[in-house]
Amino acid sequence: MSNRVRGLGKGLGALMGSVTGADQLRKPVGYIKDAGSGRPLSEADITRISMDMVEANPFQPRVNFDRESLEELAASIKVLGLIQPITVRRLPSGSYQIISGERRFRACRMAGMTSIPAYVREANDQGMLEMALVENLQRQDLDPIETALSYQRLMEECSLTQDQMAERVGKKRATVANTLRLLKLPVKIQHDLKVGLISSGHAKALLGIDNPEIQERLCDLVITQGLSVRELEAMVRRAAEGDPVPSVRKPASAPLPSFYDQLLSRIGKYFANDISVRRSASGKGAMTIRFASDEEVERFLAALDSAQL
Numbered sequence: 001m002s003n004r005v006r007g008l009g010k011g012l013g014a015l016m017g018s019v020t021g022a023d024q025l026r027k028p029v030g031y032i033k034d035a036g037s038g039r040p041l042s043e044a045d046i047t048r049i050s051m052d053m054v055e056a057n058p059f060q061p062r063v064n065f066d067r068e069s070l071e072e073l074a075a076s077i078k079v080l081g082l083i084q085p086i087t088v089r090r091l092p093s094g095s096y097q098i099i100s101g102e103r104r105f106r107a108c109r110m111a112g113m114t115s116i117p118a119y120v121r122e123a124n125d126q127g128m129l130e131m132a133l134v135e136n137l138q139r140q141d142l143d144p145i146e147t148a149l150s151y152q153r154l155m156e157e158c159s160l161t162q163d164q165m166a167e168r169v170g171k172k173r174a175t176v177a178n179t180l181r182l183l184k185l186p187v188k189i190q191h192d193l194k195v196g197l198i199s200s201g202h203a204k205a206l207l208g209i210d211n212p213e214i215q216e217r218l219c220d221l222v223i224t225q226g227l228s229v230r231e232l233e234a235m236v237r238r239a240a241e242g243d244p245v246p247s248v249r250k251p252a253s254a255p256l257p258s259f260y261d262q263l264l265s266r267i268g269k270y271f272a273n274d275i276s277v278r279r280s281a282s283g284k285g286a287m288t289i290r291f292a293s294d295e296e297v298e299r300f301l302a303a304l305d306s307a308q309l
Contacts, residue, residue: 201229
């Protein structure tokens, strides 16, 4: 595994490394207050909190945190510090719980920071859930299924209507309704959408027919034949009228590039080779790992940490 510093962090390091007194610039600004200092705090204050006093958000709607992007953020934090504070609430125990900013918190921990700047807010469980979900929904990098699940959870657990939901996230009601409809698709299609094998336009087109089996067959055609959304919509209309769905023809000459064998071999040995890869003609795909125990996952993580892969 490569240990090189990627992207933004490297550029910032090169930039700041040439500045006289850069170490002083990296220090927290003077108006940050220390938690536990005894000075009164307002919601406008930024408080410096020990990393050990901060715990994860149990209502976190985000499922996946991309390790490479976390490493890039950690690299930039090492150079300039954390530019945007996280938001937390204070617990009766005296510790703090993240409302928003868990990705930033994880990157700070990777960067070796011992304290983190934060805004401290008052919030009960429902208010915390709502703030966390809305904050994540306002970001641009949630996949469509994560967005739909966040809408659903916010509506169910905060007793919101679709109109109220749309108002909170600044979307049209029709947009919210169409996103929620994605959760009616078979799990396989939801997975293909999450990993980028099909687009949101393809997924919405598949909702034009109710038969899950036909939906999955049409989805496979999109992946194997590279159908456009318009082409898929035409096939959905014909299928809805009773026309048979063409059988899926795998490309005659689409073997996986040789480096996939190396990938499967190096990772598969930690999971009894119970690993598979699906890849479209465009190069998008998904890797599935099946594990038999927590111990297998722990051995794999240990190999990652020791750079044995």
